[in-house]
Amino acid sequence: MTIKFALIGGGVMGEALLSRFISGGMYQSTEVIVSEPLPARQSYLEQKYQVRVTADNRLVFTEAQEVVLLAVKPQVFSAIAQELAEVAEINGRHKASVGAHENNHSQPLLISILAGLPLKQLEGAFPRLPIIRAMPNTPATIGAGMTAICSGAYTKVKHQELTKKLFAAVGEVVEITEPLMDAVTGLSGSGPAYVALMVEALSDGGVAAGLPRVIANQLALQTVLGAAQLLHESKIHPAELKDRVTSPGGTTIAGITQLEKSAFRSALIEAVVAAKKRSQELGK
Ligand SMILES: NC(=O)c1ccc[n+]([C@@H]2O[C@H](COP(=O)([O-])OP(=O)(O)OC[C@H]3O[C@@H](n4cnc5c(N)ncnc54)[C@H](OP(=O)(O)O)[C@@H]3O)[C@@H](O)[C@H]2O)c1
Numbered sequence: 001m002t003i004k005f006a007l008i009g010g011g012v013m014g015e016a017l018l019s020r021f022i023s024g025g026m027y028q029s030t031e032v033i034v035s036e037p038l039p040a041r042q043s044y045l046e047q048k049y050q051v052r053v054t055a056d057n058r059l060v061f062t063e064a065q066e067v068v069l070l071a072v073k074p075q076v077f078s079a080i081a082q083e084l085a086e087v088a089e090i091n092g093r094h095k096a097s098v099g100a101h102e103n104n105h106s107q108p109l110l111i112s113i114l115a116g117l118p119l120k121q122l123e124g125a126f127p128r129l130p131i132i133r134a135m136p137n138t139p140a141t142i143g144a145g146m147t148a149i150c151s152g153a154y155t156k157v158k159h160q161e162l163t164k165k166l167f168a169a170v171g172e173v174v175e176i177t178e179p180l181m182d183a184v185t186g187l188s189g190s191g192p193a194y195v196a197l198m199v200e201a202l203s204d205g206g207v208a209a210g211l212p213r214v215i216a217n218q219l220a221l222q223t224v225l226g227a228a229q230l231l232h233e234s235k236i237h238p239a240e241l242k243d244r245v246t247s248p249g250g251t252t253i254a255g256i257t258q259l260e261k262s263a264f265r266s267a268l269i270e271a272v273v274a275a276k277k278r279s280q281e282l283g284k
Pocket residue numbers: 008009010011012013014035036037038041057071072073074076079080113114115135136137138
């Protein structure tokens with residue numbers, strides 16, 4: 001059976017994507033190979049997904065015909081790039097020699113989800129390979145993710161379409177230009193933590209107002225979930241939802257007045273901008 005999809009790094013995000021790609025029918029287990037150094041993790045992935053698992057990144061990189069998904073921590077990227085340099089060089093030469101043959105299946109698309117690692121660096125390590133940078137977020141692990149993708153110099157429309165199809169299996173996908181990647185990190189990448197903080201604070205507010213903790217947690221979480229779902233499904237502007245639930249002299253406008261006094265909206269705006277700046281710093 002031809003190996004179509006290779007995963008380098010079977011950790012949290014790698015597994016989440018692998019799991020959805022298989023359950024969504026994008027790839028059969030027999031078409032997948034995973035490289036992962038930890039023996040316990042290897043047998044876990046092998047048993048759970050019935051895929052071939054190895055510790056040999058070169059083998060994985062050589063065998064993949066369609067996609068190689070790089071899902072290791074950014075700190076180990078240079079070691080992996082060094083390890084794969086020879087194979088990448090051979091692939092690059094091969095590509096140059098076959099020219100623009102569209103159906104050249106020996107050239108896989110490399111998708112990197114490594115935070116902060118620019119296309120320039122990826123293309124330096126994997127010359128002439130089609131490369132796409134993708135930035136998913138944690139809700140992708142339950143199929144409710146938000147992924148932004150940007151394309152390298154050697155990608156074609158078919159690569160972009162394939163990547164969009166793959167990440168659509170774990171949530172929504174948008175295509176952006178690379179300079180916007182840091183802003184994406186500041187909003188959807190770091191965003192789940194802001195929302196978690198908000199749920200926690202709402203629950204604290206409920207307790208401060210006299211509710212038992214368990215009930216306060218349930219109310220806070222379901223309110224955030226319900227409001228997000230309502231906005232998503234009805235497609236109404238957030239300001240319109242706010243207007244609909246604020247009656248003159250009522251309770252909600254009293255709460256909102258307090259949020260404005262505490263600069264709630266400004267705090268979120270500044271949080272996104274600060275995270276974007278930090279992402280830029282880490283990428284240097
Ligand atoms: N988690 C997220 O929400 C999220 C969101 C967007 C982007 N990302 C990006 O996704 C990447 C992975 O994040 P993660 O949270 O999934 O991290 P993780 O759970 O630590 O996964 C990384 C995996 O790579 C393995 N690995 C380490 N060295 C390797 C090598 N030389 N060859 C092959 N595999 C190797 C690790 O094995 P060991 O455990 O044995 O070290 C681990 O299983 C990161 O670059 C991160 O920036 C993550």
